[in-house]
Amino acid sequence: MKPVRRLFLLLALTAGCATPKGPSVVAEAYAKALEENNLSKAYALTTGLPEGEPGFRERYADVTARRERAASVRASAADLEARGPNLIVERRQDSWRVVETRPADEAKAVLTRFLNAVEARDWEKAWSLLSGPLRSRYTPERFREDFQREPLAKERMRRARLALRGNVKVTNSDASFPLGADRAVRLVLEEGEYRVAAIE
Template sequence: MSSTVSHVLHSLSLAAALAATGCAHTPGPKEVASAYARALEEERLAEARALTSVPPEEQQAFAEHYADASVRKARAEEVRAALPELQARAPALTLLQTPEGWRVVEEKPADAPRAVLGRFLDAVEAGDWATAWSLLSDPLRARYTPERLREDFKREPLSAERVRRARLALKGEVKVTGVGAEFPLGKERSVRLVREAGEYKVAAIE
């Protein structure tokens, strides 16, 4: 079954489920995230992938990553744990779900690049290569796939040390410019992020 057909069938089944509960509307962020976690747990990987931004050419890497039940379970638990602080993001705009409803987040200049670098490092350390790849700059995403990113990190003996230094830099000062942000590492080295369509992306970790 093609990915398009699978996506359509899943969308119809989700819509039918919502209609049955009197909620016939476009699924919101919490509904999509919950359906994604449930699909992972139940090993419905085609349906889970259809609820992500993973392109069709990366579906094999997605399936391989979540072939292990323990990996699927960990990701589902991670998604559910994040639901109370769910965010909606767009270039130059972040909304946070609070008990009082959705609220616009007014960020300090350093907050956005710090959050992106933190998400990237968290993804690398968790082996979530699809997410790590999605946070790379355009040139790096063109050069890599999630699978190749994983292989390069495993082959490179200094990868763990670079991630450790980047994690330390994350706690330090941030130099924000018109085109990106830098986290100094010392000796004229830095973790660099660039702004693409209003979003920060990782360009180099040293």
């Protein structure tokens, strides 16, 4: 084999190794690490927690919690989506497709995901959809506790769900779903993605 050809092959192989792993591969590796009680590896595959790895280890110290989380990750892997500034890509069967949306549609989609997560008691998912200031003030566990203690929480979720049927006011920095009486569900744009900032 000629030196130039060998160099080209080596560069091609190196470039292939540097390619980021797809979302499905990462999700499966995370689920497997949880099942095997390899919490350092599992945590390394996350974006981290405010309480760091010790909080992650505490959360998944119980084998049942690890198994349930691994099962939920695998169940969701078929419906994965990847998001970035001005881009959403959804997994459809064995391929990825770009989602064409308008800003109002994106805001509605985020609010719907948030409300669905709260109703499903998926506090980690709901917390991840909060705005930066709210995420820094809460942890998923504290968010759950505050929600369950707040007597008007369910009513606010109901009104937010109804607001999805109405008009959305979109600006360059936020989206508002009017609730009447100068109240609104408000989402803000953070790094090109909507996050829930207020439910009243």
